[in-house]
Amino acid sequence: MKRRLRAVYRRLHAAHGPQHWWPGDTVFEIMAGAVLTQNTAWTNVEKAIANLKRAKALSPGSIARATHRELAGWLKPSGYFNIKAKRLRAFCVWLLAQGGARRLARWSTPKLREALLSVHGIGPETADDILLYAFQRPVFVIDAYTRRLFGRLGVVRGDEPYEVLRGEIEKRLGADVPLFNEYHALIVAHAKDVCRPKPRCGHCALGSLCPSRSESWLLQIHKSADRNPRGN
DNA sequence: ACCCAGGGTCATA
């Protein structure tokens, strides 16, 4: 099964190329983006981050000091702005209390993960985004796309609890930060560019690895594919 | 006029 995971990775990488994740100029921008992109299109997050930059507020101190109305106003384009204002502030307050990211970088991965999860508004996926993309820890991020893709490929069932799924994938791939970084980004890229026919494989980026290739069914990993089941 | 996005929290059962 480890080979299969590697094969899928190679197909995605060949089709989409390096993704250069996480987008962001600083470690803090990466962490803030991880909170703001919760159930939200990245294009909307970019607008919110641009607002923060324009207001010179893209720092833990500025955000912690800002009023709720001010902060929510900057975050408006990213949606859920009232909730995200609270979450981002809670994260910044916590970050300042810990003495900043430089200090946190010395923590062990399990301890850092547990600490992140204790912050209001930081769930498993957001914590893992931060661990992998801001702290370069070998943590495989599990999102809805990952569940559906690996589930449909038969690598896993797909309905396992988050921790179980993460543990399985990490065990099979082996701790590898650059690989985890690229893999998760490629799965998202695959979702955006939903298996459009590529010259390379004739069907979708996964080519012969797609379980439904014979029906020329494109291996979608969006929710909508759940309602039009066509693959196995 | 739908559908849904690089989720998480909280209240119920």
Add this chain to the structure above:
DNA sequence: TATGACCATGGG
């Protein structure tokens, strides 16, 4: 432990 409601903008 496992559902369901809720949060909200913007692009297809």
